[in-house]
Amino acid sequence: MGFYQPAPYQKAAARLLLAALVALPFALEAAGQGFYIGLVSRIMIFALAATSLNLVLGFGGLFSLGHAAFFGAGAYASAILMAAGVGEAFVAWPAVMAAAGLLALAVGAISLRTRGVYFIMITLAFAQMVYYLFVSARAWGGDDGLPLAGRASLAGLGLGGDRAFYFVVLGCLALTLFGLGRLAQARFGRVVQAIRENEARMEALGYPVFRYRLACFALGGALAGLAGALLANLTGLASPSLLQWTQSGTLLVMVIIGGVGTLYGGVVGAVVLLLLEEALAGLTLHWHIGLGGLLLVIVLFAPRGIAALFGGRRG
Amino acid sequence: MAEPLLAVTGLSRAFGGVQALAGIDFSVDAGEIHALIGPNGAGKTTFIHHVSGALRPDAGSIRFAGADVTRRSMHQRVHAGIARSYQITNVFSRLSLVDNVALAVQGRRDSGTSFRFWRPAASEAGVFAEAAGYLRQVGLADLAARPAGELAHGEQRALELAMALATRPQLLLLDEPMAGTGPEEAERMVDLIEHLARHVTILLVEHDMDAVFRLADRISVLVGGRLVFTGEPEAVRRHPEVRRAYLGDGA
Numbered sequence: 001m002g003f004y005q006p007a008p009y010q011k012a013a014a015r016l017l018l019a020a021l022v023a024l025p026f027a028l029e030a031a032g033q034g035f036y037i038g039l040v041s042r043i044m045i046f047a048l049a050a051t052s053l054n055l056v057l058g059f060g061g062l063f064s065l066g067h068a069a070f071f072g073a074g075a076y077a078s079a080i081l082m083a084a085g086v087g088e089a090f091v092a093w094p095a096v097m098a099a100a101g102l103l104a105l106a107v108g109a110i111s112l113r114t115r116g117v118y119f120i121m122i123t124l125a126f127a128q129m130v131y132y133l134f135v136s137a138r139a140w141g142g143d144d145g146l147p148l149a150g151r152a153s154l155a156g157l158g159l160g161g162d163r164a165f166y167f168v169v170l171g172c173l174a175l176t177l178f179g180l181g182r183l184a185q186a187r188f189g190r191v192v193q194a195i196r197e198n199e200a201r202m203e204a205l206g207y208p209v210f211r212y213r214l215a216c217f218a219l220g221g222a223l224a225g226l227a228g229a230l231l232a233n234l235t236g237l238a239s240p241s242l243l244q245w246t247q248s249g250t251l252l253v254m255v256i257i258g259g260v261g262t263l264y265g266g267v268v269g270a271v272v273l274l275l276l277e278e279a280l281a282g283l284t285l286h287w288h289i290g291l292g293g294l295l296l297v298i299v300l301f302a303p304r305g306i307a308a309l310f311g312g313r314r315g
Numbered sequence: 316m317a318e319p320l321l322a323v324t325g326l327s328r329a330f331g332g333v334q335a336l337a338g339i340d341f342s343v344d345a346g347e348i349h350a351l352i353g354p355n356g357a358g359k360t361t362f363i364h365h366v367s368g369a370l371r372p373d374a375g376s377i378r379f380a381g382a383d384v385t386r387r388s389m390h391q392r393v394h395a396g397i398a399r400s401y402q403i404t405n406v407f408s409r410l411s412l413v414d415n416v417a418l419a420v421q422g423r424r425d426s427g428t429s430f431r432f433w434r435p436a437a438s439e440a441g442v443f444a445e446a447a448g449y450l451r452q453v454g455l456a457d458l459a460a461r462p463a464g465e466l467a468h469g470e471q472r473a474l475e476l477a478m479a480l481a482t483r484p485q486l487l488l489l490d491e492p493m494a495g496t497g498p499e500e501a502e503r504m505v506d507l508i509e510h511l512a513r514h515v516t517i518l519l520v521e522h523d524m525d526a527v528f529r530l531a532d533r534i535s536v537l538v539g540g541r542l543v544f545t546g547e548p549e550a551v552r553r554h555p556e557v558r559r560a561y562l563g564d565g566a
Binding site for chain 2: 002003179182183185186187188189190191194197198200201202203204205206207208209212215
């Protein structure tokens with residue numbers, strides 16, 4: 001892969017999509033389908049989580065199988081803060097991101113000393129440790145998870161309504177994508193992408209490779225934490241299932257389906273996977289078979305992911 | 316006498332039971348081209364790895380420009396002024412030539428700390444202008460926008476050189492820059508190294524003896540992990556152990 005470069009029409013497409021997403025809740029309400037606002041919020045939250053993994057995996061080249069740890073930790077951190085009476089999003093969510101980022105910093109500081117399959121295994125091991133930590137903590141609800149008394153408020157405005165919360169989620173996702181697009185083309189982004197291509201050469205050009213990888217890993221963790229906080233607020237529960245290793249797998253599948261190392265890969269993957277789940281789950285309990293088939297088709301015929309099919313050029 | 320730019324003392328390294336480097340004392344004076352020759356498996360590349368910081372010695376010390384760098388990491392040594400090219404071509408094959416060199420320029424300018432998350436790097440004209448300058452120096456200016464992977468082998472070797480130069484080294488470690496090049500390309504590479512040597516000290520590892528004798532001010536001979544001789548090219552040519560080593564190698 002070369003350096004990330006946006007496709008020529010990408011900016012226009014992104015604006016169009018943003019406008020459509022702004023109009024969507026009003027259209028759904030007018031059509032009497034307000035229920036779907038929550039579903040779209042959920043998809044956008046997973047899109048954010050998958051995008052954060054794509055930063056680590058696609059741009060940083062770090063195949064982490066423990067991303068759910070930061071996603072779930074973010075959910076728990078927001079629930080814990082809510083229980084402690086911190087319901088203001090402008091206070092709680094930055095704190096959640098800092099906590100998830102610090103957790104990723106600690107995990108990365110050890111994991112990033114390994115390579116290849118060892119890195120995959122050690123990130124998985126750390127994620128399992130975090131999972132068992134939360135499941136065994138009675139004060140945090142154990143197996144049942146930790147419910148939130150209500151949704152956070154933003155600058156004093158309640159986010160209890162689905163439409164208001166939808167716009168907060170949309171804002172977080174849009175800002176993240178915009179920021180990531182900038183980052184990928186800024187000096188830092190070029191350095192981590194070059195490290196992905198050839199680590200030894202970057203060291204020989206004078207770059208402290210470890211520090212860049214750690215920064216990338218921690219940033220991905222912080223963004224996953226934000227996604228976790230949003231999901232906990234949407235569903236009203238910080239569930240231990242968010243921390244499970246299968247959740248890490250789901251996020252990986254989203255990124256791979258959507259397009260590793262493309263800006264919108266995580267978004268596309270989350271949309272496809274969750275809509276497919278929604279559609280197929282209504283038909284049969286064995287909807288995973290359909291998902292498996294789709295994954296096969298994509299890996300065989302679009303190995304760079306769906307987003308790459310639309311000219312999301314990687315170099 | 317002034318302290319040499321690079322002073323290696325008692326450098327030893329074993330891999331398992333194999334003593335790859337055994338008590339090597341070696342120095343490079345500022346301004347010279349110092350060639351390191353020896354049969355395959357003599358430990359030349361291992362030695363370069365120790366000077367560049369990719370490997371750590373079991374014993375011995377490495378001083379560079381008056382400071383002990385034995386324990387410093389590779390990226391710290393790059394900023395101290397040691398750059399290297401690789402025996403096996405090692406460039407970013409999917410990036411354009413100018414992007415390859417720009418990474419080196421950026422690394423030097425930021426002292427390796429490019430923690431800048433916002434401003435598009437492509438808009439930084441200074442970095443790219445400088446990168447283009449190094450490409451011109453090695454004769455690749457016309458190909459700046461091409462992906463490095465599409466270059467001919469000799470051109471990739473020249474790109475390696477441009478990247479090493481962009482770190483503005485005091486000491487350039489060249490590990491077999493002629494390896495795998497045709498006679499014409501090798502000729503061009505010799506001219507290029509001769510040209511570069513006016514500004515930078517060079518430690519050259521090379522099998523091409525014509526090139527070595529044309530370029531080197533001094534030659535050291537490494538055999539079986541031991542430095543058997545250091546001297547002027549003429550003295551090396553006559554040295555019995557050197558002849559034996561090369562005859563033993565079947566060369």
